[in-house]
Each structure stands twice: as C-alpha cells, then as structure tokens.
Amino acid sequence: MQETLVELRKQGRIADTLLLLEHTPVITLGRNADAKNIVDSRSPWSSVAIEVFEIKRGGDVTFHGPGQLVGYPICDLRGFTPRVGAVEFVRRLEEVLIRACTEFGIDTKRVPGLTGVWTNPDEVSEKKIASHRRPHLARITSHGFALNVTPDLESFKMIVPCGIADKAVTSMEQEWSAWKTRRSERN
C-alpha cells in the first residue's frame, strides 16, 4: 500500500499523505542489522515466535507492535517552499514528534549522535520514545517513524533496540505514570 501511495504521489494524483497505523507484532532487521541483537524472538505473551523480516531500510533491529504508533509520511519534497531536503525533513519529523509529545505534557529531546526522540530531562539516563528511519535521497519521502504510545515495553526485551544496549526504551504511557508519581511526591 505504501509503495502504491508513493507512486501515486510521484504522479501527483494524491496530496501529501501521512499514514498512521499499528503493526501486528514483528521484528524487523535493517540492512546494517546484527542478528545478535535479537535476544529472543519468542513473544513475552506466548511461546510463539514473532515473525522476523529483513527489510530495505538502513539501521539495526526494531520491534513493532500494538500500542506503537507507526507513521509513514509520503510527501513530495519539491512541493515545499522554501525547499526541504531529505535530511531537513527528518529533522523536522523529529521536531514534530517532540512537539506532539509536548502536547501530552511529555518533555523530549534529541540526543547528539543518536537518531530518534528521547525522554528524560536529567541528561543521564535518556530513554528512547520514538525512532525513525535514516533519510534517503528520494523526491518522495517514505521513511517511517514509530512513537511508543502504550506498547507493552516487555516486548522490547526480545531485542537490543537499534543495537543500542545501554539505553532503555520508554513510552508515553510510562512517562505519564512517572510524571504522576513525581507530581504526587511534590504535593
């Protein structure tokens, strides 16, 4: 479906489009993935192994599943004034995710040297709340992002997310719970 929409956008038959969806549980391996970063592909909810797919994107291993909002912006970069390049588009996408989290009272940021959107104001133990694919130089964007809204975070224990072993994964739900705890401790 995504490829069809990219083609339609290329032909100018549809407007800039944002697909938003939840995947069924799946582990994906990018072109640069290290298979060792799959710790255990058995589902935490059952003994059934979750499907593992090798896909065209760059990057390492990722988990997608219910409670995670996945978005695929299908935009014609030539249509923006002033012009927006692929790298700038991804930078804006990060900013969009940061601002969307802010709407829900969650402070997030970029971390120098790492892709994605990260929580935690204390500058020490950042946790990843959203990830995105690396930009590629195409006129029509199709690289996606994934924002953890209410996923079961146990799922991410099946993998070393994005191959980064020393950083945890979080969700908007978990950050809300932490926010409520901090607030009740203050009062």
Added chain:
Amino acid sequence: MENKTLGKKLEMEAVSHAITRQLAKSLDADIVAGIAGKSIEVQSY
C-alpha cells in the same frame, strides 16, 4: 489512560491528530492523514 490535569486522553487517535497537526504546521502544508484504516483530513494552519 487519562491525565485529568492535562485534560488529555492517551489514545492512538488523539496522538495521531497531534502528529498530523504538527507535521502540517512544520511543513506549512495540507496533509491528508489516513489513520488506521479510516481517513480524516487535516488542514494546515
């Protein structure tokens, strides 16, 4: 899940709207969002 202090519900649809609105604003463009099988249209502002 509801945060009464913020007056927000943490629902996929609400987050989807927030992202679409912010993307339209960031690009200063009209973005058509297809959310989980049903279509909605979001205008830029």
